[in-house]
Amino acid sequence: MHHPLHRRAALGASLALLGAGLSWAARAQAPAGQPIKLGLIESLSGAFANAGEAVWRNIAWAVERVNARGGVPTRQGPRPLQLLRFDNKGQAEESLAMLRSAIDGGVQFVLQGNSSAVAAALIDAINKHNEREPDKRVLFLNYSAVDPILTNELCSFWHFRFDAHADMRMTALMQVIKDDAQLRSIYLIGQDYSFGQAVLREARRQLEAKRPDVAIGGDELHPIGRIKDFLPYASKIKASGAQAVLTGNWGNDLTLLVKAAREAGFEGRFYTFYGNALGAPAAIGEAGIGKVVAVADWLPNAPTAEGAAFYKSFRERFPKPQEDYVHVRMQLMVEALAQAIERAGTADPLAVARALESADVRLAGQRGRMRAADHQFQQPLMVGVMDRQGAPGVPFDVEGSGYGFRVVRQLDAERAAMAHTCRMTRP
Numbered sequence: 001m002h003h004p005l006h007r008r009a010a011l012g013a014s015l016a017l018l019g020a021g022l023s024w025a026a027r028a029q030a031p032a033g034q035p036i037k038l039g040l041i042e043s044l045s046g047a048f049a050n051a052g053e054a055v056w057r058n059i060a061w062a063v064e065r066v067n068a069r070g071g072v073p074t075r076q077g078p079r080p081l082q083l084l085r086f087d088n089k090g091q092a093e094e095s096l097a098m099l100r101s102a103i104d105g106g107v108q109f110v111l112q113g114n115s116s117a118v119a120a121a122l123i124d125a126i127n128k129h130n131e132r133e134p135d136k137r138v139l140f141l142n143y144s145a146v147d148p149i150l151t152n153e154l155c156s157f158w159h160f161r162f163d164a165h166a167d168m169r170m171t172a173l174m175q176v177i178k179d180d181a182q183l184r185s186i187y188l189i190g191q192d193y194s195f196g197q198a199v200l201r202e203a204r205r206q207l208e209a210k211r212p213d214v215a216i217g218g219d220e221l222h223p224i225g226r227i228k229d230f231l232p233y234a235s236k237i238k239a240s241g242a243q244a245v246l247t248g249n250w251g252n253d254l255t256l257l258v259k260a261a262r263e264a265g266f267e268g269r270f271y272t273f274y275g276n277a278l279g280a281p282a283a284i285g286e287a288g289i290g291k292v293v294a295v296a297d298w299l300p301n302a303p304t305a306e307g308a309a310f311y312k313s314f315r316e317r318f319p320k321p322q323e324d325y326v327h328v329r330m331q332l333m334v335e336a337l338a339q340a341i342e343r344a345g346t347a348d349p350l351a352v353a354r355a356l357e358s359a360d361v362r363l364a365g366q367r368g369r370m371r372a373a374d375h376q377f378q379q380p381l382m383v384g385v386m387d388r389q390g391a392p393g394v395p396f397d398v399e400g401s402g403y404g405f406r407v408v409r410q411l412d413a414e415r416a417a418m419a420h421t422c423r424m425t426r427p
């Protein structure tokens with residue numbers, strides 16, 4: 001969309017719970033009460049630490065909810081979920097080291113999302129590990145890595161994606177761009193890695209198909225997580241005469257970009273994947289009213305009583321303004337995992353994967369279902385426009401900024417769905 005915990009501490013906590021001589025086979029037939037271990041491999045330090053910590057809060061809250069109802073029923077009796085932290089520092093190589101630590105510590109379910117490059121590396125490593133060590137298999141649950149390739153060419157039986165992929169999100173954004181009658185020129189900018197490249201590629205394709213009259217005033221990629229001053233980029237955007245910017249940027253790369261654009265005097269719209277939190281609304285301020293557009297699986301101002309109650313309960317659990325970034329898809333992911341373990345009657349990853357292929361879960365007025373053919377979660381999408389808190393349709397603001405997002409488009413799961421090219425090999 002991070003507080004560091006060192007690898008040694010995370011691994012130590014895992015091993016302390018396991019006991020030195022406990023074999024993997026004994027763990028697979030774990031007695032009632034023994035925790036089912038989830039390993040979060042995420043940027044918990046460095047440039048994207050705030051995004052990683054937001055994930056931690058969401059998943060920790062979802063785990064608390066499952067455990068509050070007694071854990072997950074299995075054939076051996078109820079078992080709680082336990083969430084462990086592994087800081088990958090935003091690096092693919094470090095993620096692979098963290099994966100090994102997690103597996104050695106008894107983790108059977110790996111969770112990651114912030115960076116499609118990391119997700120691709122984990123898919124490959126988990127495929128190889130599961131083939132090499134079938135009695136120590138793990139499942140990969142992905143909540144945010146949205147490069148479409150992950151459920152197409154790189155699709156894997158061991159990987160399940162719970163976020164809408166980039167092309168699905170772009171399709172939702174295009175619903176608004178299509179109706180922006182004033183738009184004549186747009187500037188495309190993104191992070192230079194697999195996801196950022198995929199966003200701009202699909203933006204060009206969909207603009208050509210749906211708004212061929214709109215000129216592309218600029219099309220550029222920048223290093224991810226390394227730019228401290230976006231003013232040179234913002235100056236180019238302003239000089240191009242473009243009336244809008246389209247970006248998949250997330251975390252500080254988005255906040256710093258929009259801050260710089262405001263300082264450069266750019267007054268156009270921002271069509272974003274992640275402009276609805278992590279400092280972006282406060283950075284943009286009044287200039288963003290009616291101009292910053294964000295697509296999400298769910299927004300706090302979703303017009304349902306269930307959604308409002310859900311959001312209020314999250315804010316009660318995490319009351320600090322900087323802790324405000326709730327993701328329904330992450331809650332649905334943990335609910336889907338709990339449902340699959342209960343159906344399988346065991347935490348064995350192979351049995352759970354088979355049950356997860358038919359996951360069907362509801363929460364906060366949202367329903368999501370897993371598509372077995374490519375392991376791409378099917379769910380509604382929303383597009384919101386920034387406005388002042390208290391304006392019609394904006395009862396809630398973001399991060400105490402005084403600004404929230406009014407829902408202007410909703411796509412049901414059927415309209416948000418897209419075809420896939422996955423040819424999955426099943427064990």
